Amino acid sequence: MIDVGVRQRRTQVGIVGSGPAGLLLARLLDRAGIDCVVLEQRDRGYVEARIRAGVLEQGTVNTLRAADVSDRLESAGLSHNGINLSLNGERRHIDLKALTGGKVVTVYGQTEVTRDLIAANLSAGVDILFEATDVDAQNLDTDQPTLTYTHAGQHYHLTCDFVAGCDGYHGVCRTCIPSGKINEYERAYPFA
Ligand SMILES: Cc1cc2nc3c(=O)[nH]c(=O)nc-3n(C[C@H](O)[C@H](O)[C@H](O)COP(=O)(O)OP(=O)(O)OC[C@H]3O[C@@H](n4cnc5c(N)ncnc54)[C@H](O)[C@@H]3O)c2cc1C
Structure with a gap:
C-alpha cells in the first residue's frame, strides 16, 4: 500500500x-x-x-585504482598488450603497449x-x-x-x-x- x-x-x-x-x-x-x-x-x-562491456581501457583501470575498487580487478583481470591483424594471408602483431608508452587493455567484465x-x-x-x-x-x-x-x-x-x-x-x-x-x-x- x-x-x-x-x-x-x-x-x-x-x-x-x-x-x-x-x-x-x-x-x-x-x-x-x-x-x-x-x-x-x-x-x-x-x-x-x-552483461555489457568486456574490456576496460587504461584510463578506466587507472580511475578504478584511484577510487580503491580494484582489488578483484588486479587479481582476475587479464591484461592484453596487443592484437593481431590479419589481411591477405599475413598476420601482423600490433604492440599496443609499446606503441602507447605502456597502456594495455584489461579484460574484466562490466x-x-x-x-x-x-x-x-x-x-x-x-x-x-x-x-x-x-x-x-x-x-x-x-x-x-x-x-x-x-x-x-x-x-x-x-x-x-x-x-x-x-x-x-x-x-x-x-x-x-x-x-x-x-x-x-x-x-x-x-x-x-
Ligand atoms: C553489448 C555491449 C558491449 C559493450 N562493450 C564495451 C566494452 O567492451 N568496453 C567498454 O568500455 N564499453 C562497452 N560497452 C559500453 C558500456 O557498457 C557503456 O558505456 C556503459 O554501460 C555506460 O554506463 P552508464 O553508467 O553511463 O550507463 P548504463 O550502464 O546504461 O546505466 C544506466 C543506469 O540507469 C538506470 N536507469 C535508466 N533509466 C532510469 C530511470 N528512469 N530511473 C532510475 N534509473 C534508471 C539503468 O537501469 C542503469 O542501471 C558495451 C555496451 C554494450 C551494450
Whole structure:
C-alpha cells in the first residue's frame, strides 16, 4: 500500500542510475566527503547481472585504482598488450603497449566492475536505492534541483545541490533538461 504523504529528503548530489557512471561517481563523491543518493529503477540482482562491456581501457583501470575498487580487478583481470591483424594471408602483431608508452587493455567484465562498485559503496554507507520508480527531475536550472521518486511504496521529494543524470541515453534525466541547455560532443573519425 502506498502512503499518500510525500517524504522530504536532502542530499548534496542526487544521482540517477546505478550503472558504472553513477556508481563510480558515488564512490568518488563519498571519498571526497560529499553526500549523495543513488536512485536505480532496477533491482540489485538485475544490475549486477547485466552483461555489457568486456574490456576496460587504461584510463578506466587507472580511475578504478584511484577510487580503491580494484582489488578483484588486479587479481582476475587479464591484461592484453596487443592484437593481431590479419589481411591477405599475413598476420601482423600490433604492440599496443609499446606503441602507447605502456597502456594495455584489461579484460574484466562490466558485471564485475558493477559488483565491485556496489559492494564498495554500500560498505561505505552510500545510499543506493534499488527499485526506485517514477523517478523525475525538476528545477534543474535552479540551485535547488529536485528528484521525486517512489521507493518501497513511499513517495519522496529529494532536494539536491546537484543532480547527476547517469541513467543513459534513454533515461529520464535527458528529457528533463531545459531545451537549449544540452551541449553534445561527438568525434567522427574518417575511417571505421
Ligand atoms: C553489448 C555491449 C558491449 C559493450 N562493450 C564495451 C566494452 O567492451 N568496453 C567498454 O568500455 N564499453 C562497452 N560497452 C559500453 C558500456 O557498457 C557503456 O558505456 C556503459 O554501460 C555506460 O554506463 P552508464 O553508467 O553511463 O550507463 P548504463 O550502464 O546504461 O546505466 C544506466 C543506469 O540507469 C538506470 N536507469 C535508466 N533509466 C532510469 C530511470 N528512469 N530511473 C532510475 N534509473 C534508471 C539503468 O537501469 C542503469 O542501471 C558495451 C555496451 C554494450 C551494450
